[in-house]
Amino acid sequence: MKRFLNKLFVFTIILVFFIISTGSFKYYTLVIGVIVSAITTYLFESSIVKKTLRLYDVLKLLYLFKYIVYFVKAEIHAHLELVEIILFNKPIKPAIVAVPYHVESDYGVTLIALTVTNTPGTIVLNIDTNSKLMYIHWINASTFNPDEARLIITSGFEKLVEKIFG
Amino acid sequence: MIKRDVLVAFSLSLLVLSISLIIWLEGYIRIATPIISSLGESYLYYSYNPWYSNYTSFSLNVVSAIIWDYRGFDTFLETTVLMASIIAIYTLLRGFEEKVFLQPKGLSTITKTATKIVIPLIIAYALAIATHGQLTPGGGFQGGATLAVISSLIIAVYSLEFLYYMGYRSKRLVVIRGLCLIGLIIVAITPLLIGFILNTKSYIFQNMSKEDSFISMPSFLFDAPLAGSIFFYNVFELLIVFTGLTTALMLLSLRDVELKKAFEVREVYE
Structure with missing residues (x-):
């Protein structure tokens, strides 16, 4: 996948924010959080992080x-x-x-x-x-x-x- | 002058102190009356109560249970009222046209960059409020109002042009809103249709099974109570409120060029 690390970075931040804002760690929250953060990552990743990230x-x-x-x-x-x-x-x-x-x-x-x-x-x-x-x-x-x-x-x-x- | 400043500072600090005192006292003594009316007591008792599956709605948030289950039809009409108010704005501004490429500037780089980071987080938070409406305080309307903040932010920081660039048009938003309203109706009559097919008794806006009807919406998803139709209503309400408020914001921030025809129409009528 192109720019995999960028996507992972944005995805993780949104997912963590989602879990913190709901205050629960159930499967229900996790599944919905993964769906929501996948959609928002797909929509906003290219505009948020312009350059390609590396592990370094x-x-x-x-x-x-x-x-x-x-x-x-x-x-x-x-x-x-x-x-x-x-x-x-x-x-x-x-x-x-x-x-x-x-x-x-x-x-x-x-x-x-x-x-x-x-x-x-x-x-x-x-x-x-x-x-x-x-x-x-x-x-x-x-x-x-x-x-x-x-x-x-x-x-x-x-x-x-x-x-x-x- | 200085005397007044000291007085203002003192009274403000007194206000903060008294509010924090009340919050602290709440844990030790009763501030409100301990008497709850029998109706309120029954709501509190039954809104999440798996042992009385004929009365409960499996919603931990009592407000959501009342709004979408015990008086679901009322809330549905409230949603249509919101739609009607948007149509009222349309009729006031009839004749407007949305024009692209007016070369907007927007605010400075600092504001734009900061807004860029905040927007995805607002979306995540709004969806968290809406999808957890049956578990924690919140719900479809609150989520939709939170989501509409991004449209107002974009209009203020990047200008209306950027919303057009993203594909927002007031006509498209109206179509989405109509579809979501139809979705609400479909969820409301689904138990009725199932009852019709199975040849048993069932009701419009039915959520959980009742004494004389065994048809029930899903009460659990994975390990959290889903509260059946309340979840679906919340999701549709989120989209309805978001598109509604966004349309209102877009129409209220139309540029002069776009409103030219609307003004001409008004002059003719006057």
Whole structure:
């Protein structure tokens, strides 16, 4: 079968989600779940995973764990900064900066943008796919230079995302 | 200004605290009255009760048992009312035409990618709600409403054009809905036909066997109670509600160009 691993990957995720959402592990649930996930896999597999997966790609999951650890660290750091601003009236300098990105895949861009939005203090307002720029609202803009801003905000995430999604 | 903020924060936290207190207390003391009416008691007693096979419907979810078994005909009419309301939207917008290739843009890559992942999961969840309607809270209508979320997401994120690209047309959806409604009727009269062939007594909307009629829908599938016709009704209802709500969403988000003729028709009548 063509792209067997892709299909298996999508199928497993949907089946696990189905079983968790029903909360039962009976034959009835399993049979219906297999039917439902087979149909949805057939319909959506090609649009969800564009490139052909290989067995070697499983190792990339390890980078995902590394990413989560890095993300939690960044989150705590950003929270502490914001707490300082709120409690001790630290002066702020809100601005919108253009930050370049070098990730190719859609998933990589999305992951970076959502992480940056999720960390307090920075929000991705818009994304320009032609010139590869993210417009980020930054509560304490220490620099307006795009490359320096990239070093501070996104480069750490980008390195790991490139390893996960290529 | 700051005083007001503090007041709002305090009252909100008080609200959350009181709600959580009520939830916590529920385990220790009675909040609602302990008296249940005799009718309600009989529903609770018989809705899943294999020892009284003439009264039970083999549905662990009492609401599903009431909706599709004890008052099945009523729910069938409710479903047709939904169909009638869609027809009302049609008559309001008569003269519209669906045009493809209007070059839509949609939202940014981030939103599109995130939606792309969520859509198959929503489909799986909606079908889980509908097919487990006789076991856990949920059912056909809830599943269909959940499934209709994907159409609204697609319209908002990818634009209406993408639904056309996927093959959705309001006329096709109407045909599917009609077929599912016929399917509901077929399930409802199946016991009657079997009774006619076997020359015994049977009823329309009959689910399990009754005192004077031994005809019964399948009560178990593998190891879980199927509740006979309730399962089939739920599946058909899922498709009916999904196509109905999707048609309504599609018609309400028609573009200006598509509605041109509809406006002309209205002007003539005015």
